[in-house]
Amino acid sequence: MLVLYHGANSVCSIKVRIVLAEKALEWEGRHIDLPKGEQFHPDFLKVNPRAIVPVLDHDGMLIRESSVISEYLDGLSTHNRLLPADPVAQARTRIWGLNTLEYHDSVNTLTFSSYQRQMLLAKSPEELQARWDAMPDKIRVRKTLDLMENGAQSDYVPVALSRLQRMCAEMEESLADHDWLMGADYGLADALVTAYFFRLDCIGLDRLWESRFPRVTGWYRRVCERPSLAAATAPWLDEDAIETIRAVGRQTFIEDADFPEYL
Numbered sequence: 001m002l003v004l005y006h007g008a009n010s011v012c013s014i015k016v017r018i019v020l021a022e023k024a025l026e027w028e029g030r031h032i033d034l035p036k037g038e039q040f041h042p043d044f045l046k047v048n049p050r051a052i053v054p055v056l057d058h059d060g061m062l063i064r065e066s067s068v069i070s071e072y073l074d075g076l077s078t079h080n081r082l083l084p085a086d087p088v089a090q091a092r093t094r095i096w097g098l099n100t101l102e103y104h105d106s107v108n109t110l111t112f113s114s115y116q117r118q119m120l121l122a123k124s125p126e127e128l129q130a131r132w133d134a135m136p137d138k139i140r141v142r143k144t145l146d147l148m149e150n151g152a153q154s155d156y157v158p159v160a161l162s163r164l165q166r167m168c169a170e171m172e173e174s175l176a177d178h179d180w181l182m183g184a185d186y187g188l189a190d191a192l193v194t195a196y197f198f199r200l201d202c203i204g205l206d207r208l209w210e211s212r213f214p215r216v217t218g219w220y221r222r223v224c225e226r227p228s229l230a231a232a233t234a235p236w237l238d239e240d241a242i243e244t245i246r247a248v249g250r251q252t253f254i255e256d257a258d259f260p261e262y263l
Protein backbone atom coordinates (compact mmCIF):
# COMPACT_ATOMS: atom_id res chain seq x y z
CA MET A 1 0.00 0.00 0.00
CA LEU A 2 1.11 3.55 -0.75
CA VAL A 3 0.73 5.99 2.13
CA LEU A 4 1.74 9.61 1.74
CA TYR A 5 2.49 11.86 4.68
CA HIS A 6 1.76 15.25 3.20
CA GLY A 7 0.71 18.84 3.84
CA ALA A 8 -2.38 20.40 2.29
CA ASN A 9 -0.61 23.42 0.81
CA SER A 10 2.97 22.16 0.85
CA VAL A 11 4.59 22.59 -2.58
CA CYS A 12 6.59 19.38 -2.29
CA SER A 13 3.44 17.48 -1.34
CA ILE A 14 1.60 18.98 -4.31
CA LYS A 15 4.48 17.80 -6.53
CA VAL A 16 4.03 14.20 -5.36
CA ARG A 17 0.22 14.38 -5.56
CA ILE A 18 0.56 15.53 -9.21
CA VAL A 19 2.61 12.42 -9.99
CA LEU A 20 0.16 10.17 -8.11
CA ALA A 21 -2.62 11.64 -10.26
CA GLU A 22 -0.66 11.35 -13.52
CA LYS A 23 0.11 7.72 -12.72
CA ALA A 24 -3.47 7.03 -11.50
CA LEU A 25 -2.05 5.25 -8.44
CA GLU A 26 -4.18 4.34 -5.42
CA TRP A 27 -2.87 5.94 -2.23
CA GLU A 28 -3.83 6.83 1.28
CA GLY A 29 -3.01 10.18 2.83
CA ARG A 30 -1.81 11.00 6.34
CA HIS A 31 -2.34 14.71 6.54
CA ILE A 32 0.24 16.64 8.58
CA ASP A 33 -1.01 20.11 9.51
CA LEU A 34 2.15 22.19 9.09
CA PRO A 35 0.77 25.56 10.33
CA LYS A 36 -0.36 23.74 13.52
CA GLY A 37 3.11 22.21 13.89
CA GLU A 38 2.10 18.55 13.54
CA GLN A 39 5.43 17.91 11.79
CA PHE A 40 7.08 18.22 15.23
CA HIS A 41 4.89 15.55 16.85
CA PRO A 42 7.00 12.61 18.13
CA ASP A 43 4.98 10.16 15.97
CA PHE A 44 5.84 12.07 12.80
CA LEU A 45 9.47 12.54 13.86
CA LYS A 46 9.76 8.74 13.80
CA VAL A 47 8.73 8.93 10.14
CA ASN A 48 11.01 11.85 9.37
CA PRO A 49 13.38 13.21 12.04
CA ARG A 50 13.88 16.27 9.78
CA ALA A 51 10.26 17.23 10.51
CA ILE A 52 9.35 17.84 6.88
CA VAL A 53 6.85 16.40 4.42
CA PRO A 54 6.34 14.63 2.07
CA VAL A 55 7.29 11.11 3.07
CA LEU A 56 6.11 8.06 1.17
CA ASP A 57 5.51 4.83 3.04
CA HIS A 58 5.41 1.94 0.57
CA ASP A 59 4.53 -1.22 2.50
CA GLY A 60 6.59 -0.01 5.46
CA MET A 61 9.54 1.29 3.43
CA LEU A 62 9.98 5.03 3.89
CA ILE A 63 11.15 7.33 1.09
CA ARG A 64 11.79 11.05 1.52
CA GLU A 65 12.49 13.94 -0.90
CA SER A 66 9.67 14.87 -3.24
CA SER A 67 11.61 14.51 -6.51
CA VAL A 68 12.97 11.11 -5.47
CA ILE A 69 9.50 9.98 -4.38
CA SER A 70 8.13 11.18 -7.73
CA GLU A 71 10.60 9.15 -9.77
CA TYR A 72 10.02 6.15 -7.51
CA LEU A 73 6.26 6.37 -8.06
CA ASP A 74 6.77 6.63 -11.80
CA GLY A 75 8.74 3.38 -11.73
CA LEU A 76 5.93 1.51 -9.99
CA SER A 77 3.79 1.14 -13.10
CA THR A 78 4.09 1.35 -16.85
CA HIS A 79 0.90 3.42 -17.04
CA ASN A 80 1.79 6.88 -18.38
CA ARG A 81 5.56 6.52 -18.07
CA LEU A 82 6.88 9.96 -17.11
CA LEU A 83 10.65 9.35 -17.07
CA PRO A 84 11.85 9.35 -20.69
CA ALA A 85 13.47 6.13 -22.00
CA ASP A 86 16.52 7.89 -23.45
CA PRO A 87 19.45 7.97 -20.92
CA VAL A 88 20.38 11.57 -21.81
CA ALA A 89 16.80 12.73 -21.29
CA GLN A 90 16.77 10.78 -18.01
CA ALA A 91 19.93 12.57 -16.85
CA ARG A 92 18.44 15.94 -17.81
CA THR A 93 15.22 15.10 -16.01
CA ARG A 94 17.21 14.35 -12.85
CA ILE A 95 18.95 17.72 -13.16
CA TRP A 96 15.51 19.38 -13.12
CA GLY A 97 14.85 17.34 -10.00
CA LEU A 98 18.05 18.62 -8.37
CA ASN A 99 17.22 22.17 -9.45
CA THR A 100 13.99 21.93 -7.50
CA LEU A 101 16.01 22.05 -4.26
CA GLU A 102 16.93 25.62 -5.20
CA TYR A 103 13.43 26.40 -6.46
CA HIS A 104 12.03 25.12 -3.19
CA ASP A 105 14.30 27.31 -1.11
CA SER A 106 13.40 30.38 -3.21
CA VAL A 107 9.67 29.71 -3.21
CA ASN A 108 9.84 29.05 0.53
CA THR A 109 11.49 32.49 0.96
CA LEU A 110 8.70 34.21 -0.93
CA THR A 111 6.00 32.25 0.86
CA PHE A 112 7.41 33.04 4.30
CA SER A 113 7.80 36.71 3.41
CA SER A 114 4.09 36.88 2.51
CA TYR A 115 1.18 34.75 3.69
CA GLN A 116 3.10 32.32 5.92
CA ARG A 117 4.54 35.39 7.61
CA GLN A 118 1.03 36.43 8.56
CA MET A 119 0.39 32.98 9.98
CA LEU A 120 3.53 33.26 12.12
CA LEU A 121 2.84 36.87 13.20
CA ALA A 122 -0.52 35.71 14.59
CA LYS A 123 1.17 33.29 17.00
CA SER A 124 2.09 34.13 20.59
CA PRO A 125 5.79 34.56 21.54
CA GLU A 126 5.57 31.27 23.48
CA GLU A 127 4.14 29.40 20.48
CA LEU A 128 6.83 30.85 18.25
CA GLN A 129 9.63 29.93 20.64
CA ALA A 130 8.29 26.38 20.84
CA ARG A 131 8.31 26.24 17.04
CA TRP A 132 11.90 27.50 16.73
CA ASP A 133 13.02 25.03 19.41
CA ALA A 134 11.27 22.16 17.60
CA MET A 135 12.68 22.94 14.14
CA PRO A 136 15.73 20.69 13.64
CA ASP A 137 17.26 22.96 10.97
CA LYS A 138 18.48 26.06 12.82
CA ILE A 139 19.63 27.79 9.61
CA ARG A 140 16.02 27.57 8.46
CA VAL A 141 14.96 29.09 11.79
CA ARG A 142 17.29 32.05 11.20
CA LYS A 143 15.96 32.60 7.71
CA THR A 144 12.35 32.38 8.88
CA LEU A 145 13.01 34.88 11.68
CA ASP A 146 14.53 37.30 9.18
CA LEU A 147 11.56 36.91 6.82
CA MET A 148 9.15 37.39 9.70
CA GLU A 149 10.88 40.57 10.76
CA ASN A 150 11.49 42.10 7.33
CA GLY A 151 8.90 40.62 4.97
CA ALA A 152 9.52 41.65 1.35
CA GLN A 153 12.39 43.89 2.53
CA SER A 154 14.42 40.87 3.65
CA ASP A 155 17.75 40.37 1.87
CA TYR A 156 16.61 36.85 1.05
CA VAL A 157 13.81 38.13 -1.22
CA PRO A 158 15.81 39.60 -4.16
CA VAL A 159 18.01 36.51 -4.16
CA ALA A 160 14.93 34.29 -4.41
CA LEU A 161 13.40 36.42 -7.17
CA SER A 162 16.56 36.40 -9.25
CA ARG A 163 16.97 32.62 -8.85
CA LEU A 164 13.39 32.11 -9.97
CA GLN A 165 13.98 34.38 -12.96
CA ARG A 166 16.87 32.11 -13.84
CA MET A 167 14.51 29.13 -13.52
CA CYS A 168 12.13 30.78 -16.01
CA ALA A 169 14.98 31.69 -18.38
CA GLU A 170 16.31 28.12 -18.35
CA MET A 171 12.87 26.73 -18.98
CA GLU A 172 12.25 29.22 -21.80
CA GLU A 173 15.36 27.85 -23.50
CA SER A 174 14.33 24.23 -22.97
CA LEU A 175 10.91 24.93 -24.46
CA ALA A 176 12.35 26.42 -27.67
CA ASP A 177 11.59 23.40 -29.86
CA HIS A 178 8.78 21.57 -28.09
CA ASP A 179 5.79 21.97 -25.80
CA TRP A 180 7.24 20.14 -22.78
CA LEU A 181 10.59 20.29 -21.04
CA MET A 182 11.91 17.01 -22.37
CA GLY A 183 10.23 16.94 -25.77
CA ALA A 184 6.86 16.48 -27.41
CA ASP A 185 5.40 14.57 -24.45
CA TYR A 186 4.58 15.70 -20.94
CA GLY A 187 7.11 14.06 -18.62
CA LEU A 188 8.58 13.81 -15.15
CA ALA A 189 10.57 17.05 -15.53
CA ASP A 190 7.32 18.96 -16.13
CA ALA A 191 5.69 17.26 -13.15
CA LEU A 192 8.67 18.08 -10.89
CA VAL A 193 8.60 21.83 -11.48
CA THR A 194 4.84 22.48 -11.74
CA ALA A 195 4.14 22.93 -8.02
CA TYR A 196 6.61 25.83 -7.75
CA PHE A 197 4.76 27.68 -10.50
CA PHE A 198 1.46 26.90 -8.86
CA ARG A 199 2.69 28.42 -5.59
CA LEU A 200 4.12 31.52 -7.32
CA ASP A 201 0.82 31.93 -9.14
CA CYS A 202 -1.03 31.62 -5.81
CA ILE A 203 1.07 34.36 -4.19
CA GLY A 204 0.42 36.71 -7.10
CA LEU A 205 3.85 36.35 -8.72
CA ASP A 206 2.80 34.99 -12.11
CA ARG A 207 4.35 38.15 -13.56
CA LEU A 208 7.71 36.43 -13.05
CA TRP A 209 6.94 34.71 -16.36
CA GLU A 210 3.78 36.37 -17.80
CA SER A 211 4.82 38.92 -20.47
CA ARG A 212 8.48 38.01 -19.91
CA PHE A 213 8.78 34.38 -20.92
CA PRO A 214 6.14 33.51 -23.55
CA ARG A 215 7.02 29.83 -23.87
CA VAL A 216 6.92 29.35 -20.10
CA THR A 217 3.59 31.17 -20.04
CA GLY A 218 2.20 28.74 -22.65
CA TRP A 219 3.71 25.77 -20.79
CA TYR A 220 2.06 26.79 -17.50
CA ARG A 221 -1.26 27.25 -19.27
CA ARG A 222 -0.97 23.71 -20.65
CA VAL A 223 0.03 22.36 -17.23
CA CYS A 224 -3.06 23.98 -15.68
CA GLU A 225 -5.25 22.26 -18.26
CA ARG A 226 -4.06 18.82 -17.14
CA PRO A 227 -6.45 17.18 -14.68
CA SER A 228 -3.48 16.21 -12.47
CA LEU A 229 -2.96 19.75 -11.13
CA ALA A 230 -6.59 20.11 -10.01
CA ALA A 231 -6.50 16.57 -8.59
CA ALA A 232 -3.38 17.47 -6.58
CA THR A 233 -4.69 20.77 -5.23
CA ALA A 234 -8.50 21.14 -5.23
CA PRO A 235 -9.31 18.61 -2.48
CA TRP A 236 -6.97 20.43 -0.07
CA LEU A 237 -7.10 24.05 -1.19
CA ASP A 238 -10.34 25.70 -2.17
CA GLU A 239 -10.63 28.86 -4.27
CA ASP A 240 -11.31 31.02 -1.19
CA ALA A 241 -8.11 29.82 0.47
CA ILE A 242 -6.15 30.57 -2.71
CA GLU A 243 -7.70 34.05 -2.99
CA THR A 244 -6.71 34.86 0.61
CA ILE A 245 -3.15 33.75 -0.09
CA ARG A 246 -3.08 35.74 -3.34
CA ALA A 247 -4.37 38.90 -1.64
CA VAL A 248 -1.54 38.78 0.93
CA GLY A 249 0.97 38.08 -1.86
CA ARG A 250 -0.27 41.08 -3.86
CA GLN A 251 0.11 43.32 -0.79
CA THR A 252 3.59 41.98 -0.15
CA PHE A 253 4.99 42.12 -3.66
CA ILE A 254 3.75 45.48 -4.89
CA GLU A 255 2.43 45.18 -8.44
CA ASP A 256 4.95 47.42 -10.16
CA ALA A 257 7.96 46.53 -8.03
CA ASP A 258 10.98 45.91 -10.22
CA PHE A 259 12.45 42.47 -10.21
CA PRO A 260 16.20 42.30 -9.84
CA GLU A 261 17.71 41.55 -13.20
CA TYR A 262 19.43 38.23 -13.17
CA LEU A 263 19.63 37.83 -16.92
Ligand SMILES: N[C@@H](CCC(=O)N[C@@H](CS)C(=O)NCC(=O)O)C(=O)O
Nearest residue numbers: 010011012051052053054065066067
Ligand atom coordinates in the same frame (compact mmCIF):
# COMPACT_ATOMS: atom_id res chain seq x y z
N1 LIG B 1 13.66 18.96 -0.31
C1 LIG B 1 12.50 18.52 0.41
C2 LIG B 1 11.87 19.72 1.08
C3 LIG B 1 10.75 19.31 2.03
C4 LIG B 1 10.18 20.50 2.76
O1 LIG B 1 10.88 21.47 3.08
N2 LIG B 1 8.87 20.43 3.06
C5 LIG B 1 8.16 21.53 3.70
C6 LIG B 1 6.81 21.71 3.06
S1 LIG B 1 6.91 22.02 1.31
C7 LIG B 1 7.93 21.22 5.18
O2 LIG B 1 7.60 20.11 5.53
N3 LIG B 1 8.08 22.22 6.05
C8 LIG B 1 7.89 22.05 7.46
C9 LIG B 1 8.07 23.32 8.21
O3 LIG B 1 8.08 24.39 7.59
O4 LIG B 1 8.19 23.27 9.44
C10 LIG B 1 11.53 17.84 -0.59
O5 LIG B 1 11.51 18.23 -1.76
O6 LIG B 1 10.82 16.89 -0.20
